[in-house]
Amino acid sequence: MSNQKEVLVRMTDIDKYFPGVHALDKVSFELCAGEVHALVGENGAGKSTLMKVLTGIYQKDGGTIEVMGQLVEVHDAGHAQKLGISIVHQELNLMKDLTVAENIFIGRESVKNGLLDKKAQNERAEKLLNSLGITIPATANVGRLTVAKQQMVEIAKALSYENTRVLILDEPTAPLSDVEIEELFKFVRNMRDRGVGIIYISHRMGELQEISDRITVMRDGQYVSTLITRDTSMDEIIRLMVGRVIFEQPKTKSMVKPGAPVVLEVKNLKSREVKDVSFHLYQGEILGLSGLVGAGRTEVARLIAGADKRDSGEIYRDGKLVNIQTPADAVEVGIGYLSEDRKRYGLCLGLTVANNIALTRLNNFINGIVINDRKIKGVAGEYKEKVDIRTPTVDTRVRTLSGGNQQKVVLSKWLVRDCDILIFDEPTRGIDVGAKNEIYKLMHELIDEGKSIIMISSEMPELLRMSDRIVVMCEGEKTGELSIEEATQEKIMALAAPRK
Amino acid sequence: MSLQNRNKFDLQKLLAPSVLVILYAFFAIFGKNFFSSYTLKTILESAYYTGLMSFGITFVIITGGIDLSIGTNLMCSAIVGGVAYSMWGWPLWLALLLVPLTGVIFGFLNGILVAKAKLPPFIATLGMMLVTQGFGSIISRVQTQRYPTIGTTDAWFKTVFYRAGEFPTGALYLLAAFLIAAFVLSKTRFGRYVYAIGSNEEATRLSGVKVDKYKILAYTVCGLFCGFGAILFASTYTTATPGTGNGFETYAIAAVIIGGTSMAGGSGTMVGTLIGIFIMAVLRAGLSSMGLQGHWQTFFTGVVVIGAVLMDNLRVRAAQKVKVRN
Known part of the structure; x- marks a missing residue:
């Protein structure tokens, strides 16, 4: 599937050093338009670091980044946004006392005659939310929304930059209930079908099978492998992640000694x-x-x-x-x-x-x-x-x-x-x-x-x-x-x- | 890796001392009569009481707090001692015991307000700043208190705490206070908890540390240092005037910041504070040796405070960019 599709991001041989740690060791990663590409690995495997390099939070020490075919140096988060790359962090960054519309357009408010034009801004927000199929009033206070809805707002904000082609979701389901996860997945699939490339970071194996098209595995700061999800088993992924096979099975009987105080x-x-x-x-x-x-x-x-x-x-x-x-x-x-x-x-x-x-x-x-x-x-x-x-x-x-x-x-x-x-x-x-x-x-x-x-x-x-x-x-x-x-x-x- | 750490550590430690040396060399070259034992003594003497306050408040700042009442607490303690000596007729040695006790009491009250009543330190100690200033005026009936000077009865006071002939005895107390403060901060349980509280108070509490107790102790210790500072102040100036003392804290806090202690809490050293104190004292003496008077000194002290924090920020950012390849 990926061979005909447009390549949105190509990171090649990325190196990153921290004091005492070779955090990324010649890591390569590729994202196509219209795919959900999961990025997995143990903690400290370098997933977050790689994404921080892509979004300009860290500067790479080696390798190249191509965005839509152009060689680029990503200077900072604002620059990444200009290149069409948005990230939704694990910890949401919303201002709880502001409305949905105010949060989405913070820093880019609708202005008329030098004053804020709330009405126009709310309309803009409504339009955006409708187009994304999100049913949250633009005038609602973000602090009053459930975590799941807040996350939707955060995603809407990321997509409100019209040039956004790459959306990075970092552990998006961690705070969500099962129903909410289903809703998020529907939404993610919808985005994918519109040609957005989605990088999906998660520890939850079951989810990956459901949502992702491809999976890239990292281990100890190194690229391990990229697999097509439907052709692979989760045991295989876990084996690649940890380098060994793990059996998970429920306990069958209590190990407490009889008569224990x-x-x-x-x-x-x-x-x-x-x-x-x-x-x-x-x-x-x-x-x-x-x-x-x-x-x-x-x-x-x-x-x-x-x-x-x-x-x-x-x-x-x-x-x-x-x-x-x-x-x-x-x-x-x-x-x-x-x-x-x-x-x-x-x-x-x-x-x-x-x-x-x-x-x-x-x-x-x-x-x-x-x-x-x-x-x-x-x-x-x-x-x-x-x-x-x-x-x-x-x-x-x-x-x-x-x-x-x-x-x-x-x-x-x-x-x-x-x-x-x-x-x-x-x-x-x-x-x-x-x-x-x-x-x-x-x-x-x-x-x-x-x-x-x-x-x-x-x-x-x-x-x-x-x-x-x-x-x-x-x-x-x-x-x-x-x-x-x-x-x-x-x-x-x-x-x-x-x-x- | 451990080598790498050590190098970074040294660099950080060397920054403030080298500023001190450079400043001293600068004034020695360009100042009038700066490079002399007389000026050196002036520098030392001007550091006595600010130094004591700075040592005390270093504990509080590392817990993530602040004490705005140190200047007025010092003055109030000096006034209380003076009142006991001249108005109540107490023997000098007894009056001198009352001085640090006064400082301790106000410090303890600060601690209670912050740790138990949960007031923000800024507000609690701002209130205490006014309380101590007012208390000094009330107890002295707004009379300036005089301590014995050379040639009067109890002249030993000046000799013991300020200068014996040409020998600056006060410097010994400054040094002793520094050694004690540095030891307490780096080598005792209290000191270790001070860092832990400043780094993450809730995590420290959940670790089973009686955080309230140690916060109260930090403010109390700060008060104690103010009290000892008050004795050195009295021996230097021999008068303690009601209504004064506020403003001292600015210089004491500035010295701590110049010494690299973070206002956010969790990091800082007593050596840094000591160097900060001397940077300020050298600056004061140096500027006046160049014919620049008080208002210039105030101006440049401000510049140094801002510059010190800016440099520290740059250093931290540079350290984060260091590439270590194994």
Whole structure:
């Protein structure tokens, strides 16, 4: 199919260096008009870097870029736009207090006699939205829209530049529900049929099969292969991504030892978002916490971890009532919380790997009043090996690491603290298949060491593969509890869906 | 790679000191009588009290906060000590104990307002700036407070804290304060938490660190340094006048910024602050040696502050562009 079609973008032998890292090593990539070209690879494989080179955010250190047959140097994001390349980032960049129309035309407002012409601008926006088949009023406040609708606005904004021929979607489905994903796909196909070339970055294998025409695989900053989607299997793609075959299968029976003691029990937890939730956790158990986005799972975790104040409810640790009011209290009784948003809640990005790891237990690294930096680095070095954190040194700032490696630093923090109960909130979000499996393996090692885990996850296969028991929540309430023997995706969904 | 890191580290460390050396050399060549031990002493002496404030506020700024009340807190502490000495008739040594205590109390209050009452540091300490200034006037009944000078009773005060014959004793306190501050910031748990809080307060809290406690401590330590600064101020000028003191903080903060500490928090060093202090002191003495008086010094201090931050931005951007090929 690609041989007759117009080539929109051709990147050849792109090189990019960062301090200590050869981020892109002679990578080539090609996008045709009217195709959805998926770009996949583990975290740190160089997908984002490649896209940043294409959109002018980074400058390449070698190789060539052709856009519609012309050799170009992309200077900055504005220049990329002029060349017809638009990107919708994973984190949406919208001004929540402005209207849809104002967001779309920011910087290019309709003007009459030197004043803003809101009416004309709204009409322009309506026309654009209609032409794209998006049913959102142009005058709506963006902050009031669902994330899915906001994303539509962002895409509409990208396409409002009339010359846009290349649309890059970076993990577009991460915040969306299944219905919304279907809607997005319809939209993407529509764009494709109009001759737009779409570069689609995602970790979700199932999606790629549904939406993409071709798939380019990257690994460790290198180009691996480009395949035609319908002629290839997902196992093949995953094998190319990680360089080995991975079998994913659900757990069939609970691994908890009979008669294992209850290490944590929560009774009638209540807060603004959490309505009377009770459950318990056995030693050596992985308790899955399932539910749709907004079901209150993270909120429950934050109450247990002392990150938020609860209105009422009791927490028992090894059968004893404990008074958890702050994270320090929770850590004191051996409860560690690994947030889903590691950059906001998990890491001090400006500090070194070693200092981040030592943060939960600085007292262990003090002689008298003096911090023993050598000891900190030594222990950090051990975890660098044990958890396989890929960083030049433990003195490297965490900011410069890839997502999967940052997650390993967060994990190391809590391993250093030696908490007996770990709450993993979406531990593999935004992490590639290979790193995922490493995290799973680490979780199993923790269980073998006698620790207990609560795992929040939105991915059913992950829950079914890891959990010994699953608690399901919906709209702040606990709607059910399933043993792993009886749990199926259908049963979980039935409990997670709001009953109205 | 580790070599690469070390090179970058050195370069960053060398920037501020080389500016200091260049400035000094410049004035030594072009200034009148600048290159003399007398001027060197002047430079040192003018750095005493600003220096102490700068050390203190470095902690606060690295947590991502700010303390606008340091100048008036210093003056208020000096006034309180003066009142105890001359109006209440306390022995000097006891009055001198009250000075840092006053500084600590106001610093602690700042900490409570910021950490517990969750006021933005700018607002809390702006309020405290007015409170300390007013408090100094109230307790002294708007009378200028005098500390003993050479030839009066308790003349030891000047000798011990300012100058013994030709020897600038105050410089010893400046040095001691620097060593203590640098040690605390880089080698203690409190110091490490200061960086962590400035880098990501919420992540630090979730790691089980009692963030509120350490923020209060940062402001309290800042107050303590202001209090010690007040003693050095009193020994240098021997008077403490109600209604003054605001404006000092501008110079103290400027020194910290020139020293490379980020106002966003999370990074900075005490050595940088020390160099920043001396860059400003050299500038002050140097400009006056060229016949340029106060208003010129103010003007150029501003230029240096802006220039320092600009240079730092350029350096960071340049560092990001460095290509390392393995």
